Amino acid sequence: MRAAVIGLGVIGKVHADVLKEQGEELVAVCDIRPDALEGYDCAHYSDYIRMLDAERIDVVHVCTPHYLHADMTVEALKRGVNVLCEKPLCIKREDIPRILAAEKQSSAMLGVCFQNRYNPSSVFAKAYLEGRRAERAEGRLNWHRDAAYYASGEWRGKWATEGGGVLMNQAIHTVDLLIWLMGEPVTARGKISAEELGDVIEVEDTACALFSGGKAPFSIYATNTAKKDMPVVIRVAAEGGELVITPSGAAVGGKVVKLDKTPGARGKSVYGSGHERLIADFYDCVRSGRKFPVDGEEGAKSVRAVLAVYASDGKDVPLRP
Numbered sequence: 627m628r629a630a631v632i633g634l635g636v637i638g639k640v641h642a643d644v645l646k647e648q649g650e651e652l653v654a655v656c657d658i659r660p661d662a663l664e665g666y667d668c669a670h671y672s673d674y675i676r677m678l679d680a681e682r683i684d685v686v687h688v689c690t691p692h693y694l695h696a697d698m699t700v701e702a703l704k705r706g707v708n709v710l711c712e713k714p715l716c717i718k719r720e721d722i723p724r725i726l727a728a729e730k731q732s733s734a735m736l737g738v739c740f741q742n743r744y745n746p747s748s749v750f751a752k753a754y755l756e757g758r759r760a761e762r763a764e765g766r767l768n769w770h771r772d773a774a775y776y777a778s779g780e781w782r783g784k785w786a787t788e789g790g791g792v793l794m795n796q797a798i799h800t801v802d803l804l805i806w807l808m809g810e811p812v813t814a815r816g817k818i819s820a821e822e823l824g825d826v827i828e829v830e831d832t833a834c835a836l837f838s839g840g841k842a843p844f845s846i847y848a849t850n851t852a853k854k855d856m857p858v859v860i861r862v863a864a865e866g867g868e869l870v871i872t873p874s875g876a877a878v879g880g881k882v883v884k885l886d887k888t889p890g891a892r893g894k895s896v897y898g899s900g901h902e903r904l905i906a907d908f909y910d911c912v913r914s915g916r917k918f919p920v921d922g923e924e925g926a927k928s929v930r931a932v933l934a935v936y937a938s939d940g941k942d943v944p945l946r947p
């Protein structure tokens with residue numbers, strides 16, 4: 627496949643490396659910082675529209691700051707280019723319908739990079755909960771993001787460009803997993819605050835929320851004020867015993883589950899790197915025409931959930947007003 631990456635920052639580099647490892651052809655890279663493009667032996671662009679119009683591209687990876695995802699995704703889909711967009715799909719409610727319309731009208735596919743769904747522990751949890759009654763779930767994210775992290779990109783820590791803080795950026799993976807496992811909720815009620823980083827960021831560093839009205843309620847507590855990154859924990863009170871998952875492990879009723887960590891379809895162990903699994907699956911879908919599981923609608927669910935928490939201030943807010 628002929629691939630291109632827009633945004634060669636922290637995560638764009640990971641996408642480019644994975645493409646190389648998986649034998650895809652990186653034909654073009656695009657970044658507004660010329661230094662970010664150094665070392666890529668392919669066509670270089672600073673304007674993504676020019677790149678999309680000039681190059682023959684099968685898949686474009688959108689790895690730019692959050693506020694750019696919607697336009698970049700729509701422009702690529704309009705041109706029939708398959709898009710793998712980093713999370714979150716977008717940061718404004720009004721962008722969701724235009725992205726979904728562009729996806730529907732396009733001959734190309736849209737995928738959203740929620741790679742944690744591909745962790746063996748997540749795959750186990752999804753299968754375990756299939757056909758079992760789950761009463762309630764909770765997710766906890768305790769990570770460390772300090773002033774230096776927020777200074778590492780102009781766009782970080784601002785409502786206009788990051789679209790939120792710990793919930794929109796770090797914990798959106800956990801929100802996505804909770805929705806995937808527990809079903810889409812109808813309302814959200816929560817609070818956000820800047821507990822430690824208030825003089826550094828506009829957005830929240832801490833959030834807690836309860837999601838209700840779906841198959842079963844679930845809650846989340848997320849903070850970027852921990853001393854270090856701890857493994858994200860999801861607990862589900864389910865028929866047959868409490869299910870607990872972390873990115874690398876799972877337990878049911880207190881007993882550790884042996885996870886399937888067999889090598890991926892490409893004959894190489896990709897355990898530990900969800901990006902590798904997700905990117906391999908996306909390319910397989912593009913090649914075969916199989917539907918990619920994390921499409922535009924799936925990517926939009928966690929954005930709606932996070933935006934509802936931001937609008938809540940302690941009151942119930944519908945995810946789909």
Ligand SMILES: NC(=O)c1ccc[n+]([C@@H]2O[C@H](COP(=O)([O-])OP(=O)(O)OC[C@H]3O[C@@H](n4cnc5c(N)ncnc54)[C@H](O)[C@@H]3O)[C@@H](O)[C@H]2O)c1
Nearest residue numbers: 633634635636637638656657658659662689690712713779
């Ligand atoms: N899936 C994950 O686990 C994961 C992990 C890290 C980051 N991300 C996501 O990846 C995205 C990028 O995050 P990052 O940490 O790599 O940010 P970053 O700031 O390190 O990189 C962003 C890059 O985009 C470039 N850019 C900005 N505007 C541009 C434009 N108009 N055209 C082309 N390039 C432009 C910047 O110059 C920069 O090199 C975000 O959406 C983030 O949430 C996802």
